[in-house]
Amino acid sequence: KAGVTQTPRYLIKTRGQQVTLSCSPISGHRSVSWYQQTPGQGLQFLFEYFSETQRNKGNFPGRFSGRQFSNSRSEMNVSTLELGDSALYLCASSPFRRVDNEQFFGPGTRLTVL
Amino acid sequence: TQLLEQSPQFLSIQEGENLTVYCNSSSVFSSLQWYRQEPGEGPVLLVTVVTGGEVKKLKRLTFQFGDARKDSSLHITAAQPGDTGLYLCAGAVLPSGNQFYFGTGTSLTVIP
Numbered sequence: 001k002a003g004v005t006q007t008p009r010y011l012i013k014t015r016g017q018q019v020t021l022s023c024s025p026i027s028g029h030r031s032v033s034w035y036q037q038t039p040g041q042g043l044q045f046l047f048e049y050f051s052e053t054q055r056n057k058g059n060f061p062g063r064f065s066g067r068q069f070s071n072s073r074s075e076m077n078v079s080t081l082e083l084g085d086s087a088l089y090l091c092a093s094s095p096f097r098r099v100d101n102e103q104f105f106g107p108g109t110r111l112t113v114l
Numbered sequence: 115t116q117l118l119e120q121s122p123q124f125l126s127i128q129e130g131e132n133l134t135v136y137c138n139s140s141s142v143f144s145s146l147q148w149y150r151q152e153p154g155e156g157p158v159l160l161v162t163v164v165t166g167g168e169v170k171k172l173k174r175l176t177f178q179f180g181d182a183r184k185d186s187s188l189h190i191t192a193a194q195p196g197d198t199g200l201y202l203c204a205g206a207v208l209p210s211g212n213q214f215y216f217g218t219g220t221s222l223t224v225i226p
Contacts, residue, residue, distance in 0.1 A: 004156070033213070043157075043202065043216035056213040090156050100145050100164050103214070105156025 002027070004093050004106035012112045018079040021109045025072050025093030031055075032074040033103065034066060037088040046089075049074055078111075086113045117141055118203055118217035126223045127193055135188045135220045137203035144206050146179055146186045147214065151200040160188075193224045 005024045013019050025032050033056075034046040045058040049068035066076040072093075078085055088110050092103040118139045127133055137146070145164040149157035161170050163179035163186065170177045174197075176189040186203055200221050204214040 035216070042218050043204075045213050045215065048213055058213070092156070100162050102159050102162065103147075105149075105158070107154065107156050 006106040010110045020077045023074045023091030029093035029095050031094040033092045035090045081113045117215040120217040120220050124221050137186045147204045149202045195224045
């Protein structure tokens with residue numbers, strides 16, 4: 001089975017621009033979660049999608065949004081980029097929504113905002 | 115504000131030594147997971163513990179979930195260079211499903 005794939009792997013943007021990141025979960029997985037990883041804050045939960053519906057949302061401003069398609073692929077969008085948005089954005093997929101679920105992470109998209 | 119605090123933050127040891135990493139919180143978790151992350155990669159799940167007091171062993175790694183489900187520890191016996199990486203604990207709070215709160219991370223370097 002192919003793992004979680006994220007595109008692009010690297011991205012450079014300037015302040016004020018917007019960006020869209022893509023995540024393809026493992027085949028058959030219906031839950032996709034997004035995380036932001038920075039040296040200062042570590043891994044922080046952005047949101048989770050399951051069956052095309054946002055189920056949970058972390059404490060991030062409204063500039064961060066996402067969606068999930070019927071094939072479980074997910075995108076996240078960040079509008080009006082700020083320098084502090086520079087981070088590794090990780091996507092994780094799971095087959096279900098249980099607390100003992102295994103999350104499978106992709107390699108991440110490294111976003112640099114100049 | 116981090117819900118889960120890990121200690122130590124950095125650890126550099128010689129091959130063959132033992133070590134313990136701690137993950138502490140004032141919150142109760144319905145489950146706790148440990149991950150290892152290597153540079154340029156996403157975290158990889160090592161273990162999930164769900165019952166207070168639970169102990170799980172994975173070869174040279176021993177994981178323990180505190181009785182009150184607020185803390186956990188990871189013990190590595192006879193560390194090897196291949197154990198080098200960033201170790202992360204992550205807790206799930208019902209009824210949030212797949213919303214996990216990650217710890218601050220412990221960067222481990224095992225010197226041959």
